[in-house]
Structure formats: structure tokens, C-alpha cells
Amino acid sequence: MALAFFFALLAQRVSFVGDELDAETLERMRERAVFLQEQMTLQWQHVENVGQSWMGIRAFLSSVLPYWKVYSLLERMREVFLRDEEKQQEKQQEQEEKQKEVEKEDLFFADLLWPVESHQSNCRLVHFLLSGVIDFFQYTLADTFYPVPERAIGVGSAYEDWSPPENEPVYCLLVPLMAPRGHVFHLDLGTPGVLPSRNSRIRVDLECTCGREQQMRMKCFLHTAWRKLGNQRPSLLHELCTGSYLDTEKTARWFQALIEDAWKRLRFPKPYRLNAQARRRSCRLRLTDFDQTVYLVNILFGVQQDNTDIYLNSQEIQVGSVPSTTWPQTCAVAEAKFFQHVASHAEESNFYVRHMQVAAYIRAGLHFSPYELKTVLMHLLTAIPLESWKGRYFLLRVDDIVRYLRCCVEEKRLNHFFIGNEDVPAEIILPQEFRASQPLNLFQHLVQDPGRQEQALQEVEELQDRLASLLIYGK
Ligand SMILES: [Zn+2]
Incomplete structure (x- = not known):
């Protein structure tokens, strides 16, 4: 019953x-x-x-x-x-x-309690528009020595479908950058043993292309006299780097100019007005369609670490000021892939969305970050068989999220999902050091400050009360 x-x-x-x-x-x-x-x-x-x-x-x-x-x-x-x-x-x-x-x-049924409000159709629309632009870039940049953008990857709350329904979603896309001909990206991962790296950088080197001139349609930068290079210039190194390191701010400004130009030349099936603005390290687009619907898009840039799902990226960094040549490691692509993996193994593809939406709803105003709640959800999705997430188990699973969080606060330990966690599905490709590392405690601040643990425990109580209120009164 x-x-x-x-x-x-x-x-x-x-x-x-x-x-x-x-x-x-x-x-x-x-x-x-x-x-x-x-x-x-x-x-x-x-x-x-x-x-x-x-x-x-x-x-x-x-x-x-x-x-x-x-x-x-x-x-x-x-x-x-x-x-x-x-x-x-x-x-x-x-x-x-x-x-x-x-x-x-x-x-x-879970839908009775919390119907999912999905932004998926808008996600697909934004991705479609950006894909058209990226295809255009690949064509126009093919003969240059600027980085080559690849197909964007939807990341973050809108693409994982757990934006709080009342919030205007920001569609976040990570655009991977490939080194152009004659250039190589070397990833400098910062302090050894610190994961995820916060102070990593991307060094740009020229590589020898002697003997491949015809195939690569270029002269070797390293072994051709400067005067014989003619108009061939290492634009990436000269214009988008500071020293030998790729610069996030220069890259964002370059991309903004590029997309504004492309937008004028491309014709989409419906007219969309574009306003592009280079933020410090990323690019913010404001797309307005013919009926004045606005789509906010945040473009991040990333360079893939080997062939893994970990990228160095240009995300905005709030804590302190960092050099514009800093590209922190991000697990955003691995997270997106994890949720795709879960969805592909379940009967209902987006079943976890309502759990995340409930968690996002009841945490409003509290100190638990969406990332901490998402980490809890990812741990539970690997610990509890997917058939036990069906609609009829909705309440149990929501309850599990709050209980798991309580245990973490009591033990002052919430492990990062991708670092030192042997339960990460094999489909997620991680650097060896991620798998071999000791688990990273996201609640380390609770260990260092008992006062914060006390506050966190009170907030868990508040979460539980809000959940009860939501379930009983619907708000
Ligand atoms: Zn050479």
C-alpha cells in the first residue's frame, strides 16, 4: 500500500x-x-x-x-x-x-510527486546551432595556424537536466581545441599529486614537419628561414599565447570575434539574433529567436588530456585571481559521460533527473553546493542497482540522498567521484593518476573547522524538514 x-x-x-x-x-x-x-x-x-x-x-x-x-x-x-x-x-x-x-x-508514481521539467529540446537546439558554427570554423580555419575547434560537448546542469525549474538555464558547452598543423599542445599538470589540478597550463610548441610539407601544406616552422616562410605565421603562438602558454583570455576574445563574424555569414533555418560577449575566460552568448525567446549559452574552451574524459579548461575561477594562462583540470565531460552511461543502462533514460531537481530545490539558500549533491547522486547511482530507481522507489532514493549526505557530514568525508574511486564505470576513461590516487575528500573543510560541521549538520536537518514539507505539501 x-x-x-x-x-x-x-x-x-x-x-x-x-x-x-x-x-x-x-x-x-x-x-x-x-x-x-x-x-x-x-x-x-x-x-x-x-x-x-x-x-x-x-x-x-x-x-x-x-x-x-x-x-x-x-x-x-x-x-x-x-x-x-x-x-x-x-x-x-x-x-x-x-x-x-x-x-x-x-x-x-514519481511523476505525481515531481514531474520532470526538461530543457532537453532547448539543449538540442543550442547544440545544433553551435555545431553548425563549429563546422563552419573547421572549414574556414583549415588553412590557418589558429586552434581548430571541435564539436562542442554539452556539460553542466542544463545538459544533465537538473537545473532548478524556476531558474533560467544557462546552456554550457565545452569546445575542445586541437592544435593546428605544425603545433603541439603539451599539458603542464602543475603540482604533482594534486588532483584535480588547479594550476595546470597548456604549453604550445612548434613541431618539425620536414618531409611532410606537401601533405601538411606548410613549410617547417623550425627549419625554414624566417624570410622563406612568406605569409606563413604561427598565429596561435603569436596571438593566443602569453609566453609559450595558451592564454584563456586571448582565446575567449578570439572566439568571440570569430563567432560574431560567422553568425553574419551563416544562415540558420530560423533567424536567431546573436549577442556575443567575451567574459574573462569564457564566451557568453545571448541568442534571441524570432519570438523573443532568449537562450543564454556559456562557451568554455578545453584541451583533452591524452585520450581521456578529463580536460584542461577555461572555467571561471572564483577563488582568488589566477594567471590567464591557467587551465584547471575539469571532470565535466566525464560527468556528462557518466550520466549518459547510466541513462543508456536504465529503462527510463532520465530517471535520475527528478532526484537531482528535488535536491537542487531543497538546498536553496543552504551551503551544500550542487556539485556536492551531484557527487552524492553519482555515488548512489553506482551503489544501488538501476532497477531500484524506478518511479515507485522515488521516495526511497530521495531519502537515500539526504541520508548519505548526513553520513558524509557526520564522518566529515565526501569522496570525489572520479578520484581514487574504483567504482567509476570502465566506460569513463580517466588518467591513470585519477584511478591510482587516494580518494579526495570534498568535506576536508569540515575536518579543519568543527564549527562548520555543526552548521552542516543543522543544514542536513533543514534539508530533511524541507523534503518532508515538499512531499506533504508540495512546496
Ligand atoms: Zn623541420
Whole structure:
């Protein structure tokens, strides 16, 4: 019975109060618990009589809230103080029976609680438009010595489909850059052993092309006299680098000018007005279509690390000021690939979206970052079989997210998903050092500052209350 399951879950929301109680008090509580159980049963029978519309269910839950709150508190106290083997076996049996009921239950669809609002059609549109531009660049830049952009990769919340519905999505695309003919990118990964690297750089070297002049349609930069090079200039090195290192700001400005020019020359099926603005290290596009719908697009640039799913990228860095030649490592492409991998192995491709949307919704104003919640979700998606994420298990899985987060805060440890984690699917190609590394603790700040752990624990309580409120009242 769906509501019985709902009760079981909601009952767990009530915080346990660990005061010591004597046997007489416990007995009185036990009697009270039995009484409340009877009251709840009566209320439930009433609901069954009036029908099971969603509004009816919510009204019912509101009416019995005081009962289940008190009841569940008493029950949890009993569990702690009367813990013996017989009780444990009894509890296990109850849980198995409850699980069987849930298995049979198809009434409780996740869509009823949290219908997914998807931006996927807009994601595809933005990707389509940018792909057209990138194809054009590949054609026009083929005979130059500027970097060659490759097909953009959709990354981040809009493309992973978990933007909070009320927020205007920003469609984030990472444009991989390839070195042009006669140039090589060397990745300088910064401080050894520090992952993901924050101070990595991309050194641009010229390479010898002697003997391949005809095939590469160029003279060797290294072994041809300067005056014999004619108009052939190493544009990448001269215009987009600082010293020998690729410069994020120069790259962003170059791309902005490039896309503005391309937009005038390209004709799309429908007219889209483009406003391109080079931000410090990325490029922000504002696309407006014929009916004034606006699409905000953020273009990042990246260079792939070997053939892995890890890139050095031009993401904006908020903490402190860093040189414009800094290209931090990013796992954004690996994350996108992970969610694609999960989707391809599940019956419902975007089943995880509503879990992330709920998490994003209830965290508003709290200190847990979307990335921390996404990390929790990724760990759970590899730990719990995908068939157990179906609609009827929606509440259990949402509950798992908050419980997992609570455990992490209590233990002051949330491991980075891609570093030192042997559960990362083999389809995700990671650098050897990522797999061989010790796990990276994203909650290290809680270890260093006990005050922050206390605050985080309070915020987990707040998350649990908000989740209960969302499930009962829908807001
Ligand atoms: Zn040469």
C-alpha cells in the first residue's frame, strides 16, 4: 500500500531525542504508540472511504501529521532502548513484508510527486546551432595556424537536466581545441599529486614537419628561414599565447570575434539574433529567436588530456585571481559521460533527473553546493542497482540522498567521484593518476573547522524538514 510506505518514510523524518528514560516511562510511551497507531489506522480507513485523489492524500497527511510525528518518535525511542535479538528479527520481518508491499505497488508514481521539467529540446537546439558554427570554423580555419575547434560537448546542469525549474538555464558547452598543423599542445599538470589540478597550463610548441610539407601544406616552422616562410605565421603562438602558454583570455576574445563574424555569414533555418560577449575566460552568448525567446549559452574552451574524459579548461575561477594562462583540470565531460552511461543502462533514460531537481530545490539558500549533491547522486547511482530507481522507489532514493549526505557530514568525508574511486564505470576513461590516487575528500573543510560541521549538520536537518514539507505539501 503506497501510503503505508509513504508513512514509513515520513516517520523517519522526525529527529530522535536521545534523553535517557526509565522503564516505566518507556512502557507508557509504548502504550501511547499503540494508541496512536490505532488512530492512524482509523484515519487511513477514512481516506480509503473518501477515495485516493492526490489532494485527498495530502489533506489526509496534514490531518494526521501530529499523530505520526509523535508516534514515530516513540517508536524510534523504543527501538533504541528495547534492542534485543527477538525485536531485531521481528523488525526485519516487518521490513521484508513492507518491501513486498512496495514491490506490488504501482500507484505511487514519481511523476505525481515531481514531474520532470526538461530543457532537453532547448539543449538540442543550442547544440545544433553551435555545431553548425563549429563546422563552419573547421572549414574556414583549415588553412590557418589558429586552434581548430571541435564539436562542442554539452556539460553542466542544463545538459544533465537538473537545473532548478524556476531558474533560467544557462546552456554550457565545452569546445575542445586541437592544435593546428605544425603545433603541439603539451599539458603542464602543475603540482604533482594534486588532483584535480588547479594550476595546470597548456604549453604550445612548434613541431618539425620536414618531409611532410606537401601533405601538411606548410613549410617547417623550425627549419625554414624566417624570410622563406612568406605569409606563413604561427598565429596561435603569436596571438593566443602569453609566453609559450595558451592564454584563456586571448582565446575567449578570439572566439568571440570569430563567432560574431560567422553568425553574419551563416544562415540558420530560423533567424536567431546573436549577442556575443567575451567574459574573462569564457564566451557568453545571448541568442534571441524570432519570438523573443532568449537562450543564454556559456562557451568554455578545453584541451583533452591524452585520450581521456578529463580536460584542461577555461572555467571561471572564483577563488582568488589566477594567471590567464591557467587551465584547471575539469571532470565535466566525464560527468556528462557518466550520466549518459547510466541513462543508456536504465529503462527510463532520465530517471535520475527528478532526484537531482528535488535536491537542487531543497538546498536553496543552504551551503551544500550542487556539485556536492551531484557527487552524492553519482555515488548512489553506482551503489544501488538501476532497477531500484524506478518511479515507485522515488521516495526511497530521495531519502537515500539526504541520508548519505548526513553520513558524509557526520564522518566529515565526501569522496570525489572520479578520484581514487574504483567504482567509476570502465566506460569513463580517466588518467591513470585519477584511478591510482587516494580518494579526495570534498568535506576536508569540515575536518579543519568543527564549527562548520555543526552548521552542516543543522543544514542536513533543514534539508530533511524541507523534503518532508515538499512531499506533504508540495512546496
Ligand atoms: Zn623541420
